[in-house]
Amino acid sequence: MTEFSHRVEQVSISGIRKVFEAAGEDAINLGIGQPDFPTPEHACQGAIDAIENGRTDAYTSNKGTHSLREAIATKYDREYGLEIDPEDAIATSGGSEALHLVLEAHVDPGQEVIFPDPGFVSYDALTRIADGTPKPVSLREDLTLDPAAVEAAITDETAVFVVNSPANPTGAVQSEADMREFARIADEYDVLCLSDEVYEHIVFEGDHRSPLEFSRTDNVVVVSACSKTYSMTGWRLGWVVGSTRRIERMLRVHQYAQACASAPAQYAAEAALTGPQEPVDEMVAAFERRRDVVLDGLEDAGLEVPTPQGAFYVMPKVPEGWCEEVLDRDVIVVPGDAFGANGEGYARISYATGIAELKGALEIIDDATAAVK
Numbered sequence: 001m002t003e004f005s006h007r008v009e010q011v012s013i014s015g016i017r018k019v020f021e022a023a024g025e026d027a028i029n030l031g032i033g034q035p036d037f038p039t040p041e042h043a044c045q046g047a048i049d050a051i052e053n054g055r056t057d058a059y060t061s062n063k064g065t066h067s068l069r070e071a072i073a074t075k076y077d078r079e080y081g082l083e084i085d086p087e088d089a090i091a092t093s094g095g096s097e098a099l100h101l102v103l104e105a106h107v108d109p110g111q112e113v114i115f116p117d118p119g120f121v122s123y124d125a126l127t128r129i130a131d132g133t134p135k136p137v138s139l140r141e142d143l144t145l146d147p148a149a150v151e152a153a154i155t156d157e158t159a160v161f162v163v164n165s166p167a168n169p170t171g172a173v174q175s176e177a178d179m180r181e182f183a184r185i186a187d188e189y190d191v192l193c194l195s196d197e198v199y200e201h202i203v204f205e206g207d208h209r210s211p212l213e214f215s216r217t218d219n220v221v222v223v224s225a226c227s228k229t230y231s232m233t234g235w236r237l238g239w240v241v242g243s244t245r246r247i248e249r250m251l252r253v254h255q256y257a258q259a260c261a262s263a264p265a266q267y268a269a270e271a272a273l274t275g276p277q278e279p280v281d282e283m284v285a286a287f288e289r290r291r292d293v294v295l296d297g298l299e300d301a302g303l304e305v306p307t308p309q310g311a312f313y314v315m316p317k318v319p320e321g322w323c324e325e326v327l328d329r330d331v332i333v334v335p336g337d338a339f340g341a342n343g344e345g346y347a348r349i350s351y352a353t354g355i356a357e358l359k360g361a362l363e364i365i366d367d368a369t370a371a372v373k
């Protein structure tokens with residue numbers, strides 16, 4: 001008789017969904033994991049032109065159109081001074097598929113995958129789906145990932161360690177010194193560093209740096225996407241870049257599971273990457289203003305919260321019963337333990353919502369906090 005595989009039996013549906021389902025219809029949603037801005041017009045036009053010119057009715061190359069991969073290579077040159085061969089990139093169905101490809105191609109049964117806890121929900125689940133063993137590591141007090149903690153967690157069984165900066169759910173940004181350390185660890189221990197950079201452009205001070213800039217081996221692969229930078233989560237377009245031999249292995253999975261990323265989305269992504277970047281700057285400036293409003297509100301409510309430097313999340317420490325009290329008052333926040341055991345006692349607040357709604361929610365949060373303190 002057919003049973004379910006032990007891999008899927010170990011994975012449960014994300015705790016984030018459960019919160020959404022439990023909330024009332026008029027709730028203010030601070031649980032959102034996507035920008036609330038429109039996709040830039042020139043990106044949409046890229047897809048429209050491709051559709052009108054009949055360029056979307058066929059599979060593209062498995063790796064994606066050459067012109068998109070050139071746009072991706074140009075982006076890494078422009079932003080990081082990195083020379084990437086367009087052949088060493090695969091366009092994927094969002095950053096999510098790219099994470100899956102990296103783990104499927106590099107993890108053998110029982111091998112360990114180290115990732116931040118609290119961290120993005122997919123790292124644990126995709127590790128289990130790849131038949132690997134999740135190895136969550138706790139964060140520093142400021143919610144960044146300590147390279148020393150990663151180094152201490154490495155064993156002979158470690159296949160991959162994940163770095164995510166700017167991070168979901170914390171908004172924390174790793175320093176350049178940390179990124180250099182992650183590259184050193186990948187090189188020295190001969191372990192793959194998976195750098196999840198989907199929030200790379202949503203940084204408020206300084207620039208995001210990638211371990212790919214500092215590694216002297218091919219032990220760093222980078223995953224990114226149009227999803228957050230260009231407010232294109234619905235388009236489902238991301239990518240992975242890495243060395244030729246790693247891309248070739250990942251392509252074996254992608255080719256059979258996906259064939260190619262959606263063609264209209266690829267043309268939109270190419271237009272997004274090669275067109276004007278002002279919409280990104282405007283969105284990031286708006287996120288920074290909102291972050292400050294949220295930080296002020298949370299501090300006024302008496303909550304302790306490290307200042308996040310990126311993404312669009314803050315993660316305050318909260319007293320017991322706080323999330324329930326806030327949810328009861330129809331403000332959706334995500335309990336920190338949805339992101340790993342060490343998230344217990346925290347909550348993730350997303351500010352991908354207009355300032356007026358944020359201010360309304362912060363008043364409710366103030367009352368709710370007073371009620372549980």
Ligand SMILES: Cc1ncc(COP(=O)(O)O)c(C=O)c1O
Nearest residue numbers: 033094095096120168198225227
């Ligand atoms: C840290 C992180 N990585 C990857 C993803 C997946 O992004 P995509 O929508 O491109 O699949 C997300 C989405 O929330 C994320 O927060």
